[in-house]
Amino acid sequence: MYLRQVAANFVRRMRVSSQRTSYPPRAMNHNPLPNPLPSEVKWTHKYRLGCSSWFINHGNPHVWAIIAAQVAIILGINENLVSADATIEGISSSENDSEETSIAGLRKIEDGSVVSNIHTSKWRVFTDKAREFFLQGKLAEAEKLFFSAIQEAKEGFGERDPHVASACNNLAELYRVKKELDKAEPLYLEAIDILEEAFGPEDVRVGAALHNFGQFYLFQRKLEDARKCYERALKIKGRVLGYNNPDYADTMYHLGTVLYLLGKEKDAEVLIWESIRILEENGLEESVTSLRRLRYLAQIYLKSNNLAEAENVQRKILHIMELSKGWNSLETVIAAEGLALTLLSIGNLKESEELLERCLEARKTLLPEDHIQITANMLELARVAMLKSNRLQKMNIAAAIVELDKAKDLLHNSIRIAQKILNKVRKQLGNKKKNGASSGTVKQGHTALIILLQSLDVLGDMEMTKRKLNQSMVGIKEHN
Numbered sequence: 487m488y489l490r491q492v493a494a495n496f497v498r499r500m501r502v503s504s505q506r507t508s509y510p511p512r513a514m515n516h517n518p519l520p521n522p523l524p525s526e527v528k529w530t531h532k533y534r535l536g537c538s539s540w541f542i543n544h545g546n547p548h549v550w551a552i553i554a555a556q557v558a559i560i561l562g563i564n565e566n567l568v569s570a571d572a573t574i575e576g577i578s579s580s581e582n583d584s585e586e587t588s589i590a591g592l593r594k595i596e597d598g599s600v601v602s603n604i605h606t607s608k609w610r611v612f613t614d615k616a617r618e619f620f621l622q623g624k625l626a627e628a629e630k631l632f633f634s635a636i637q638e639a640k641e642g643f644g645e646r647d648p649h650v651a652s653a654c655n656n657l658a659e660l661y662r663v664k665k666e667l668d669k670a671e672p673l674y675l676e677a678i679d680i681l682e683e684a685f686g687p688e689d690v691r692v693g694a695a696l697h698n699f700g701q702f703y704l705f706q707r708k709l710e711d712a713r714k715c716y717e718r719a720l721k722i723k724g725r726v727l728g729y730n731n732p733d734y735a736d737t738m739y740h741l742g743t744v745l746y747l748l749g750k751e752k753d754a755e756v757l758i759w760e761s762i763r764i765l766e767e768n769g770l771e772e773s774v775t776s777l778r779r780l781r782y783l784a785q786i787y788l789k790s791n792n793l794a795e796a797e798n799v800q801r802k803i804l805h806i807m808e809l810s811k812g813w814n815s816l817e818t819v820i821a822a823e824g825l826a827l828t829l830l831s832i833g834n835l836k837e838s839e840e841l842l843e844r845c846l847e848a849r850k851t852l853l854p855e856d857h858i859q860i861t862a863n864m865l866e867l868a869r870v871a872m873l874k875s876n877r878l879q880k881m882n883i884a885a886a887i888v889e890l891d892k893a894k895d896l897l898h899n900s901i902r903i904a905q906k907i908l909n910k911v912r913k914q915l916g917n918k919k920k921n922g923a924s925s926g927t928v929k930q931g932h933t934a935l936i937i938l939l940q941s942l943d944v945l946g947d948m949e950m951t952k953r954k955l956n957q958s959m960v961g962i963k964e965h966n
Contacts, residue, residue, distance in 0.1 A: 605642030609635050609649065613656065625664055632657040648684050648691070651677040655698070662702060674699050693722030697737050700744070709748050716741035735764035739779055746786060758783050772810045777803060784824070793832050800825040816852060816859075819845045823863070830870060835877070839870045858934055861903035865941050868896040872948060883955050890952045897945045904938035907931075 616631035636653040643649045658673035678695045685691055700715030716737055723734040742757035758779060765776045780803050787796035804825050807818040826841035846863045853859060875889035911931035 603642050605638045609638040646680050651680040690726040693719045712744045732768050735761040772806050797828050813848050819848050842867050856903050856906050861900045864896045864900040868893040887955050893948050897941050900941045904934045907934040
């Protein structure tokens with residue numbers, strides 16, 4: 487309730503110009519425009535890979551810098567998983583919220599128009615065919631047809647008809663995807679101008695267009711412009727759709743991501759949480775959209791070193807994944823691993839180890855025995871064993887040595903698998919040398935190399951620590 491009141495107060499104090507503004511549109515999830523285009527923009531939030539040291543100071547100098555490592559390894563080796571993000575991936579900027587965002591608005595035309603003539607018929611045919619080309623990646627063909635659709639819409643419906651706005655929006659989306667932004671912006675502007683003229687500046691279709699234009703600005707990192715678009719869109723949607731509508735929550739979430747990028751973290755967190763709450767109240771707690779927002783929020787907390795809040799969000803994500811997909815899903819494994827590494831950085835070694843062991847067990851069932859995720863998982867478990875050994879040294883040297891031996895076995899297996907992967911990648915690169923290696927092969931080799939180097943580094947520390955402990959054992963026996 488507290489967050490809800492804060493969010494309401496924030497929306498209430500937004501100052502939005504009542505003048506007609508030249509903000510253009512982009513296709514959104516539930517866009518009232520007849521058929522907007524899909525978005526390829528997926529902002530993802532990744533932490534840098536590879537730390538020179540695997541220790542971090544959280545009041546305990548022996549707690550590893552796992553926050554960086556967890557994204558380094560998890561995101562680096564799960565290219566077949568849908569993230570997201572994610573994900574502002576950030577982090578990322580903004581997620582494209584719904585499951586269908588990648589083809590947002592590319593729907594067949596069902597606008598209910600009563601106008602029918604040769605031009606409107608051509609408009610329909612051109613638009614649907616352009617949509618097909620767009621989804622096939624044939625952008626040149628799609629561009630020609632979308633351009634023709636604009637001409638036919640003007641001839642068939644009239645120069646200032648909303649169908650023309652839809653056609654302009656579609657072509658603008660294509661130019662945005664092609665990164666021809668100078669061509670896209672005038673089309674967005676024309677579309678929103680037509681909609682304001684046809685329906686008034688406070689119509690929900692104008693709100694949809696403003697949301698889309700906010701995405702266009704966000705894509706260019708014009709954050710203040712994006713903020714203005716989203717704030718006005720949010721005000722319109724709240725008044726027309728209601729303050730508990732998922733589409734209202736969509737714009738609220740995107741505004742939150744922009745505020746985060748502007749450095750207004752507290753306001754961003756409030757809006758993102760409120761957008762999640764609205765989804766939950768609409769029965770969408772387990773939706774892909776809700777999970778993406780939770781993951782983005784967790785990344786915000788991790789990046790700001792707010793580990794307690796990150797833990798809470800990651801527990802919520804794991805709970806949802808366990809209920810919806812169970813442990814026979816790599817998505818559940820990834821969620822558990824993220825939580826485990828946050829717990830490790832906090833110093834909760836017991837629960838972290840339990841989760842990582844369960845992740846390793848699941849991966850061995852779901853993946854080939856020499857998969858790169860397995861070697862990364864072993865490295866993580868070895869680090870936990872090293873930390874446990876460090877805690878035991880003053881109390882029970884023998885038990886500390888047992889943990890070091892456990893770490894040693896895990897590291898040897900991690901090194902073996904990483905070397906095997908590198909040999910395989912080397913052969914693939916040699917076979918593809920003439921045609922050029924695929925980016926996936928190069929990425930896999932890069933990740934395997936980093937895991938190998940980190941494993942060797944930890945192994946060296948382990949050997950040195952074990953030697954000191956053995957010397958201590960000898961000294962104790964001689965003293966006795």
